[in-house]
Amino acid sequence: MLFTSVEFLFVFLPVVLAGYCLLPFRWGLKNCWLLASSLLFYAYGEPSFVLVMLGSIAFNYAMALLIDAVRGRRIAVRAALCAAVAGNLSVIGLWKYSNFITATLRAWFPNLHGAIPQTSFVLPIGISFFTFQALSYVVDVFRGTVNAQRNPLKLALYIALFPQLIAGPIVRYSTVCEQIESRRTTLDMFTRGIIRFLYGFNKKMLLANLLAVVADKAFGMSDPGCGMAWLGIICYTLQIFFDFSGYSDMAIGLGLVFGFRFLENFDYPYMAKTVTEFWRRWHMSLGSWFRDYVYFPVGGSRVGKARLVFNIVFVWTLTGAWHGANWTYILWGSFFGVLIAAEKLADLPRKVDENVCLRLFCWPLTLFAVMCSFVVFRSSDVSHAVSYLGAMAGCGHAAVPELAAYQLREIAVVLAAAIVLSTPIWRKLHVRFGDSAPFVAMDGIVQLLLFVCGISYLVISAYNPFIYFNF
Amino acid sequence: MKRTDMIRLSPAAIFCAILAAFAVFEIPVAMRILSTGKPKSIEKRLLEIREACARKIPLRMDFVTLNGGVTRLLGQHCCNDSVKMKPGGYLIHPSGSRADMTQNVKSAASFSRWCAKRGIRYLYIMLPKNLDVRQTMLPPGAEDRAYANADEFLEKAAARRVAVRDWRAAFAATPEMVLDNFYRTDHHWNNDASFKATAMLLDEICAQCDVPPDKATAARALLAEDSWTREIMPACFLGSQGWRTGALFSGLDDMIVRRPRFKTGNMSIHIPSENVRRTGTFEETAMWRAGELKEPGRGIKEKGAYSLLYTGGLYPQIQHANQDAPIDRRVLLIGDSYLRPVEAFLSVAVKKVDVVDLRRCDRRFRLSRHVKETKPDIVIQILAPSSLTSDTIGIRKIGRAAMFDYGLSNGK
Numbered sequence: 042m043l044f045t046s047v048e049f050l051f052v053f054l055p056v057v058l059a060g061y062c063l064l065p066f067r068w069g070l071k072n073c074w075l076l077a078s079s080l081l082f083y084a085y086g087e088p089s090f091v092l093v094m095l096g097s098i099a100f101n102y103a104m105a106l107l108i109d110a111v112r113g114r115r116i117a118v119r120a121a122l123c124a125a126v127a128g129n130l131s132v133i134g135l136w137k138y139s140n141f142i143t144a145t146l147r148a149w150f151p152n153l154h155g156a157i158p159q160t161s162f163v164l165p166i167g168i169s170f171f172t173f174q175a176l177s178y179v180v181d182v183f184r185g186t187v188n189a190q191r192n193p194l195k196l197a198l199y200i201a202l203f204p205q206l207i208a209g210p211i212v213r214y215s216t217v218c219e220q221i222e223s224r225r226t227t228l229d230m231f232t233r234g235i236i237r238f239l240y241g242f243n244k245k246m247l248l249a250n251l252l253a254v255v256a257d258k259a260f261g262m263s264d265p266g267c268g269m270a271w272l273g274i275i276c277y278t279l280q281i282f283f284d285f286s287g288y289s290d291m292a293i294g295l296g297l298v299f300g301f302r303f304l305e306n307f308d309y310p311y312m313a314k315t316v317t318e319f320w321r322r323w324h325m326s327l328g329s330w331f332r333d334y335v336y337f338p339v340g341g342s343r344v345g346k347a348r349l350v351f352n353i354v355f356v357w358t359l360t361g362a363w364h365g366a367n368w369t370y371i372l373w374g375s376f377f378g379v380l381i382a383a384e385k386l387a388d389l390p391r392k393v394d395e396n397v398c399l400r401l402f403c404w405p406l407t408l409f410a411v412m413c414s415f416v417v418f419r420s421s422d423v424s425h426a427v428s429y430l431g432a433m434a435g436c437g438h439a440a441v442p443e444l445a446a447y448q449l450r451e452i453a454v455v456l457a458a459a460i461v462l463s464t465p466i467w468r469k470l471h472v473r474f475g476d477s478a479p480f481v482a483m484d485g486i487v488q489l490l491l492f493v494c495g496i497s498y499l500v501i502s503a504y505n506p507f508i509y510f511n512f
Numbered sequence: 513m514k515r516t517d518m519i520r521l522s523p524a525a526i527f528c529a530i531l532a533a534f535a536v537f538e539i540p541v542a543m544r545i546l547s548t549g550k551p552k553s554i555e556k557r558l559l560e561i562r563e564a565c566a567r568k569i570p571l572r573m574d575f576v577t578l579n580g581g582v583t584r585l586l587g588q589h590c591c592n593d594s595v596k597m598k599p600g601g602y603l604i605h606p607s608g609s610r611a612d613m614t615q616n617v618k619s620a621a622s623f624s625r626w627c628a629k630r631g632i633r634y635l636y637i638m639l640p641k642n643l644d645v646r647q648t649m650l651p652p653g654a655e656d657r658a659y660a661n662a663d664e665f666l667e668k669a670a671a672r673r674v675a676v677r678d679w680r681a682a683f684a685a686t687p688e689m690v691l692d693n694f695y696r697t698d699h700h701w702n703n704d705a706s707f708k709a710t711a712m713l714l715d716e717i718c719a720q721c722d723v724p725p726d727k728a729t730a731a732r733a734l735l736a737e738d739s740w741t742r743e744i745m746p747a748c749f750l751g752s753q754g755w756r757t758g759a760l761f762s763g764l765d766d767m768i769v770r771r772p773r774f775k776t777g778n779m780s781i782h783i784p785s786e787n788v789r790r791t792g793t794f795e796e797t798a799m800w801r802a803g804e805l806k807e808p809g810r811g812i813k814e815k816g817a818y819s820l821l822y823t824g825g826l827y828p829q830i831q832h833a834n835q836d837a838p839i840d841r842r843v844l845l846i847g848d849s850y851l852r853p854v855e856a857f858l859s860v861a862v863k864k865v866d867v868v869d870l871r872r873c874d875r876r877f878r879l880s881r882h883v884k885e886t887k888p889d890i891v892i893q894i895l896a897p898s899s900l901t902s903d904t905i906g907i908r909k910i911g912r913a914a915m916f917d918y919g920l921s922n923g924k
Contacts, residue, residue, distance in 0.1 A: 048565045052542045055535035058528075088554040229517055235524035251586070258653065444652040454586045481516045485523030492527065497579035500569055501592045501756070 042085040044291045045245050047499055053082065061299060072198050072221065075299060079203035083167070086207075090165035093136070098197045100128050101175040102190070105182040109189035118183065125179040133172045136162050141366030167207035169363055171200050173330055178214040180334055187215050195221050204295035208288045210306035210326035217301055224300035234297030239488040241290025246495030248462070249284035251455045252276040255448050260419055260429065266439020270432035272449055277419050278412050279459040282310065285324070309465045311411070314393045314403045316380040319411055331360050346386065353385065354378035364418070369426060373418045380410060537570045573758070580761025589651060591757040597649040600691045603753035603762050604643055605699070606650065610657040611901040613665040619916040620893070621672040626880065626920055627891055633720050636669060637677045637713075637894040638662050639850050640684035640701075642694040649687050658897035665900055679712065680897075695765045698751020699898070700850060703768040703822075704742075710857035711735045713892070714839075717862065721841050721889050730838035731861035734774065743769045767821065771795060772860060778835035779859060785827050785872075798823050798832070798856035822853030828877065830867040832859035839863060844888035846870060846879070848899045848915070864888075871899075871914045878919030 042049050057078040064070040084091040104125035111117040139160040146157050178199070181187045190196040198221055205212050259265045259273020289306035296303045306326050313319035320328045336356045342349055354375060361374015384390060393399050413430065420426035431437060439445070449456075474480035545560045569575070580591050589596040594603045620636060627634040641658055643649055650656060662680070669676050683693045683705055693705035701709070714735055718728040733739065747764040754762040772794050780791040781798060790797050799822055824830055832855060842864040845851055851867060859865045866886055868879060883891065899915050 046562070047538065047569055048542065048562055051531060051534035051538040051569070052561075052565060055531045056539065058531075084554075085558055088558070228521065232517070232520045232524040235527050236520060239523070239527065254590075441652050447652040451588050451590065476514075476516055478515050478519050481519045482522075485520060489523045489526055492530075494578065494582045497575040497582060500566065500572055500575035501579050502566055 042082050044288065044295075045242060045495070045499060048085075050496075050499075053078075053085075058298070066223070069192075069194065073194060075203075076194055076198045076201060079198070079201040079206060082203040083201065083206060086166050093132070093165050093168070094171055094201060095197075097129070097132055097172060097175055098193070098200050101125065101179055101200070102193050102196050104128065105179050105189040105196075106191070108179060108183050112185075122179065122183045125183075126176065129172050129176045129179075133168060136165055136168055138362075138366045170209050170211060171206060173211050173327075173363075174214070175200050177211070177330060177334060181214055187218055190214075190218070202296075202301070204292040204299070204301070205303060208285070208292070209324070210289050210292060210303055211330050212303050212326070216304060220301050226298065226300040230297045230300065234294045234299075236485065236488060237294030237297060238291050239294075239492050241287040241292075241294060243488060243491040243495055244283045244287030244290060244462075246498050247491060248455060248459045249280045249287055250498065252280040252283070252452065252459060255452050256280050256419070258448065260425075262440060263428075264437045264440050265429070265432050266437065266442060266445060267432060267435045268445030269439060269441075269448065270429060272445050272452075274412050274416055274419075274429075274433065276452065276456065278311070278415050279456070279463060281415065281418075282307070282463060283459060309463065309468075311408060311463050312404075312465060313407055313411075314400045315384050315390050315407055316377060316410055317384050317390045318393075319407060320377065320381070327360065327363070331356050331363075335359060342385070349385065350382045353382040357381060368423050369417050369420055372423060372426075373414050376414050376417065534570060537568070538565050541565055541568050573755075576756070577758030577760050580758030583757070584761050591761050594753045594756045594762075595651060595654050596762075597643070597651065599649075599687055600696060601763070602642055602649065602690065602694065602696050603698075603751075603757065604650070604654075604656065605753055605756070606654050606656040607658045607898055607901075609901050611661055613661060613668055613900065616900060616916045617665060617668040617672060617674070619918060619920075620669055621674050622920055623879075623891075623916075623918040624674045626918075627883070630883075632883065632888060633675070633890045635675045635677065635716060635720060635890065635892045637679055637716075637892060638666055639709075639894060639896045640680040640682075640690075640693075641897055642684075642690055642699050642701075644684050644687045644690050645680050649690065658900070661900045662897040677716065679709070682712065683709070695749065695751045697749070697754030697759075697762045697765050699753060699896075700751070700852075702765075703770055703853060706850070706852070706854045707735075707740070707770055707857055710854050713854065713858060713894070714861055716892070717839065717841065717843060717890060721839075723839050723841065727838045727840075734772075734838070734861050735857065739773055740770045741773055743771075745769060769821065770857075771799075774860075776834075776836065776860060780833045781823055781859075782831040783823065783827050784829055788823075794856075794860060798853070798859060822856045824852040824855045824867065826852075826869070826872070827867075828869055828872040828874070830855065832856070832865040832867075834859050834863055837861055837863045841889040842866065842886065844868065844883065844886065844891045846891065846893040846895075846915070848895055850896045851894065854894075870917055879917075880919045882919075 042053060044050075057074075060074050060078070061071060064074050080091055080095075083094060104121060108118055108121045108125070111121055139162055143157055143160045147154055147159060150157070178187070178190075178196070182189045190199070199212075199214055199217060202212075202217075253276075256273050256277035259269050260277070262269065265273060286307040293303045293305070304326060306324060308322040308325065310319050310323035313322050336352060339352050339355065340348060341352065344352065355378070357374045357378030358371060359374065360377070361370045361372070364370040364373070389403070393403050416429050416433070417423075417426040420429055428437070470480070471484075541564050542561045545557060545564055576592070583591040594605050596602070597604055624634040624636075641656075643656055643659070645659065647656060647659065659680070662678075666676050666678055683701065684690050693701050693708075695702050711732070714728075714731055717723065718731070723731070745767040747766060749765040749767045750759055750762070751765060754764070776794040777792065779794060779797040780789070782789045826849060837860065839862045841862055843858070843862050844866045845855055845858075846868050847854075848869060848871070851869075855865055855867050866888065868882065870879065873879075893915075895915055
């Protein structure tokens with residue numbers, strides 16, 4: 042179910058909210074209600090795949106208890122951890138990567154078509170998110186940073202909690218374990234949660250979706266021409282930010298409404314002066330997940346230069362692959378790996394922090410690198426990405442030369458608003474005037490008006506995909 | 513509690529109130545679908561809930577209008593897949609599907625031969641749509657394939673010796689002609705254009721049916737411009753494209769109302785599906801009385817709505833008769849909604865005008881049987897290019913263009 046759908050806003054959410062408010066916390070009734078709602082939320086999109094998620098929950102529940110039980114025995118506990126990791130990776134590997142792997146092998150070895158059947162698994166929505174959450178839980182239990190959860194319903198609630206179930210942020214068990222046990226939604230949390238939800242909803246409906254129309258048009262053309270290619274990637278760069286950060290805002294807002302405090306997932310990534318900084322600001326929960334559960338275990342940065350480069354490229358290639366089973370994602374991740382490794386070797390992040398001129402020089406370069414990476418990310422395959430980058434460089438001829446100017450006029454207002462809102466201006470206004478009653482009132486009124494406008498887009502069933510549902 | 517917290521509470525409370533207000537209407541919709549007894553898969557039920565919740569949302573049309581207003585504020589020219597064309601801000605819903613016309617032409621050719629064997633003439637007339645022939649009105653990047661389908665149909669039909677006429681250039685050769693002849697918020701031609709088309713149709717009937725010159729002259733006089741009054745009802749009509757975008761985006765159209773200056777009194781109309789049978793003057797037979805017919809989804813200023821002014825269109829069959837008409841012939845028109853109000857205007861000059869909209873006839877209806885029973889002097893199929901493809905004709909859902917389903921079995 043989409044947060045930006047009529048059935049979520051006007052059927053699911055009111056019922057869940059009403060039930061949640063009416064039920065007492067004792068006997069775990071609120072948690073049970075949230076769990077049942079979350080399973081229904083997931084089943085609404087993919088009824089049969091709810092079994093995959095329940096299987097994942099049961100498996101990780103058992104593995105965490107096993108790790109806890111054999112904690113004193115070194116080999117046994119490591120074996121249990123390996124089994125847990127292997128189990129989780131098998132789930133994600135089977136449903137997410139088997140089609141890609143078999144297709145690639147069949148393409149590379151055409152003589153083995155008989156031996157390698159082409160699989161055709163349908164990807165369960167949000168599998169990467171809930172599998173990574175589950176994986177982080179068992180690893181944290183292994184590390185002893187959290188205790189194994191004895192109550193399967195509570196673990197199920199952690200993994201299946203609907204605000205962050207499908208498109209993140211990737212919430213660590215340590216962040217919410219105490220809140221699952223005991224939490225209280227204050228009126229302030231509730232109102233802040235609603236306002237945060239409205240921010241996200243409006244970002245998604247009024248910016249991301251409208252920008253998507255131009256981006257999709259540009260990427261759907263065989264030869265968009267230089268102007269349209271640039272307009273398309275600018276729109277896509279803004280679209281993916283407002284789409285994903287909008288979803289994160291909605292998730293964080295709904296979390297607050299139900300008494301959970303999730304960590305932030307975005308921090309104005311397009312203000313980054315280096316690629317390293319970009320990834321500290323973009324999809325922060327994923328970046329920190331890979332840092333803590335992959336990068337540090339393989340040695341992190343406390344190794345030789347060659348190994349450091351390998352570690353970084355390896356981790357970022359995995360990050361790319363996490364987004365999808367396609368060479369474009371792998372290339373996208375590797376591209377960032379190479380850039381981050383180069384920055385690390387040149388000690389660029391520190392130099393940029395110390396030098397204003399370098400900061401001014403690096404900011405547009407970083408933005409350019411990010412936009413080029415999103416060309417690869419958005420393209421259907423590598424050759425599409427190459428031809429699109431070629432179009433940006435001025436190679437090729439536009440099929441409809443006047444299209445770019447027309448589309449720019451169409452999207453100008455939205456584009457200008459999106460560019461302004463991708464900078465921290467709004468946050469600075471909040472810091473400056475956050476305690477001023479007129480500002481708070483105006484903010485609330487504007488968000489509500491925009492919400493009503495957003496509903497109008499829902500009603501006409503306009504373009505409304507969530508990019509990160511695919512992952 | 514701080515003052516700002518109190519202020520922040522207000523939008524949150526309003527948000528909850530909005531949710532609750534809509535939930536009162538939407539939850540029963542979902543519950544109804546869940547509680548229906550028909551055995552269905554979970555997926556199907558959930559899909560039904562999704563569609564019904566979106567379709568039955570309260571204030572739907574107001575939200576559409578708001579959306580059009582927002583789109584206009586943002587300076588955009590495309591709203592809900594309807595594109596504003598230049599000049600004039602005419603709305604079009606570009607039809608992207610390019611179809612193979614071979615089967616349609618084959619059916620039309622078979623039917624033409626079948627008619628010829630029975631001494632009945634068959635003529636196919638290709639109408640324009642609200643787009644100039646060279647498509648210069650479309651904004652960059654927008655595509656409409658309807659004219660390409662029409663070109664293919666006409667070329668192949670002529671090759672098979674089907675009598676065809678192409679009227680597109682007569683009404684839409686240039687953007688200026690489109691502005692004169694079509695509604696801005698609707699895909700149909702306006703009543704001026706259909707009046708002009710009726711005169712052209714009359715010429716064809718006179719030529720094809722060997723109408724005596726004096727009768728033809730008398731009929732042409734009845735359909736002359738000065739034989740009719742022309743009244744403009746300003747800003748009273750929101751067409752089907754306008755219904756997708758709302759009046760804030762598209763504005764409203766004027767309606768042109770034409771009434772004969774000459775005396776009529778022996779006219780009749782029969783619409784079997786509506787059980788309507790009326791006799792009297794042109795106004796009493798060919799024009800609806802205000803509030804006489806209720807049509808879902810056509811709420812705005814009903815008195816001027818396109819479908820509520822003249823009879824015709826939207827029904828499987830209509831039969832017009834006029835005892836005073838100078839041309840004593842029976843004409844069968846096979847057409848779509850563009851026939852309104854052509855058939856009504858034509859009925860002042862031709863004694864019997866039968867109309868069939870093949871999309872709306874049920875599966876038992878066979879046009880060949882109808883022709884055998886009614887014995888028309890001429891069958892004229894008069895269609896807009898969008899009616900050439902099956903995807904625009906979802907009414908019978910037979911998987912091919914119902915407009916060419918003549919009910920012939922093995923050409924007999």
